[in-house]
Amino acid sequence: xxxxxxxxxxxxxxxxxxxxxxxxxxxxxxxxxxxxxxxxxxxxxxxxxxxxxxxxxxxxxxxxxxxxxxxxxxxxxxxxxxxxxxxxxxxxxxxxxxxxxxxxxxxxxxxxxxxxxxxxxxxxxxxxxxxxxxxxxxxxxxxxxxxxxxxxxxxxxxxxxxxxxxxxxxxxxxxxxxxxxxxxxxxxxxxxxxxxxxxxxxxxxxxxxxxxxxxxxxxxxxxxxxxxxxxxxxxxxxxxxxxxxxxxxxxxxxxxxxxxxxxxxxxxxxxxxxxxxxxxxxxxxxxxxxxxxxxxxxxxxxxxxxxxxxxxxxxxxxxxxxxxxxxxxxx
RNA sequence: CUGCUCGAGGGC
Numbered sequence: 001x002x003x004x005x006x007x008x009x010x011x012x013x014x015x016x017x018x019x020x021x022x023x024x025x026x027x028x029x030x031x032x033x034x035x036x037x038x039x040x041x042x043x044x045x046x047x048x049x050x051x052x053x054x055x056x057x058x059x060x061x062x063x064x065x066x067x068x069x070x071x072x073x074x075x076x077x078x079x080x081x082x083x084x085x086x087x088x089x090x091x092x093x094x095x096x097x098x099x100x101x102x103x104x105x106x107x108x109x110x111x112x113x114x115x116x117x118x119x120x121x122x123x124x125x126x127x128x129x130x131x132x133x134x135x136x137x138x139x140x141x142x143x144x145x146x147x148x149x150x151x152x153x154x155x156x157x158x159x160x161x162x163x164x165x166x167x168x169x170x171x172x173x174x175x176x177x178x179x180x181x182x183x184x185x186x187x188x189x190x191x192x193x194x195x196x197x198x199x200x201x202x203x204x205x206x207x208x209x210x211x212x213x214x215x216x217x218x219x220x221x222x223x224x225x226x227x228x229x230x231x232x233x234x235x236x237x238x239x240x241x242x243x244x245x246x247x248x249x250x251x252x253x254x255x256x257x258x259x260x261x262x263x264x265x266x267x268x269x270x271x272x273x274x275x276x277x278x279x280x281x282x283x284x285x286x287x288x289x290x291x292x293x294x295x296x297x298x299x300x301x302x303x304x305x306x307x308x309x310x311x312x313x314x315x316x317x318x319x320x321x322x323x324x325x326x327x328x329x330x331x
Numbered sequence: 332c333u334g335c336u337c338g339a340g341g342g343c
Contacts, residue, residue, distance in 0.1 A: 127336075218339075
């Protein structure tokens with residue numbers, strides 16, 4: 001059973017939801033770990049409703065299951081739900097506390113994060129790492145450094161959190177210095193540097209980091225395409241986009257944005273139409289392009305076909321209205 | 332064998 005569970009877990013890592021589901025059904029017996037693993041697959045695939053339903057039908061809940069659910073809500077931006085789950089846990093362990101801490105941090109509730117951190121009965125490395133990230137989001141590099149230096153032990157995540165804090169505040173030199181001093185880096189550090197170089201117009205530096213990597217992933221690929229795009233290197237962006245072994249919502253959106261910036265709306269539309277699915281971000285990327293160029297009709301069409309409407313989509317639409325003095329018409 | 336911390340995309 002343990003080895004079947006391990007296989008199930010491998011599907012979870014690769015986000016292979018349907019494979020995981022059918023494997024689960026074929027398993028002759030299940031234990032709590034099997035259920036928890038399936039829950040995790042559902043949760044990380046973004047299927048909140050499915051995860052919730054599974055949680056309610058599972059024979060038992062333990063802390064692991066509930067914490068997975070908490071994280072799922074947090075990652076979809078449902079901070080209140082996450083907090084409700086946390087509050088209902090009678091005796092949370094450090095991982096659950098950390099999950100709640102991360103929920104605050106990832107949703108921008110930085111004061112909530114600080115408060116929770118202060119009230120934690122036990123903190124571990126993950127807790128401290130989250131706080132470095134919180135300081136980074138507050139643009140308080142000094143506090144991030146202080147935390148880092150006060151830590152008795154640190155790991156790659158701590159270093160990357162600090163690196164990200166530097167990047168966020170635009171401390172190119174500090175980030176560069178840290179990155180170059182590190183004996184070991186990983187894809188997270190490299191992606192951070194690639195996009196930092198990109199926003200500073202240092203395309204060749206970004207390339208140097210990218211091409212030195214022994215292997216790349218979706219994040220590094222997308223960020224390199226983005227660097228090309230935001231610096232007007234349309235052909236390079238295109239080439240890299242098409243060389244990518246796999247596409248994702250993000251990589252396609254990056255490419256759409258690159259075309260939009262060049263005013264190549266037909267090409268942007270073409271990428272958009274080839275996407276397996278759309279989300280509010282990919283739709284608003286194209287929408288913004290139409291709006292900026294006064295194509296109200298096309299903008300409205302994209303808007304109406306959006307998978308679900310959210311506040312951010314309305315913002316793009318409203319700015320179209322303002323520019324055209326055509327408020328109700330655009331909708 | 333399962334849960335927590337760091338990196339990529341639009342608008343504001």
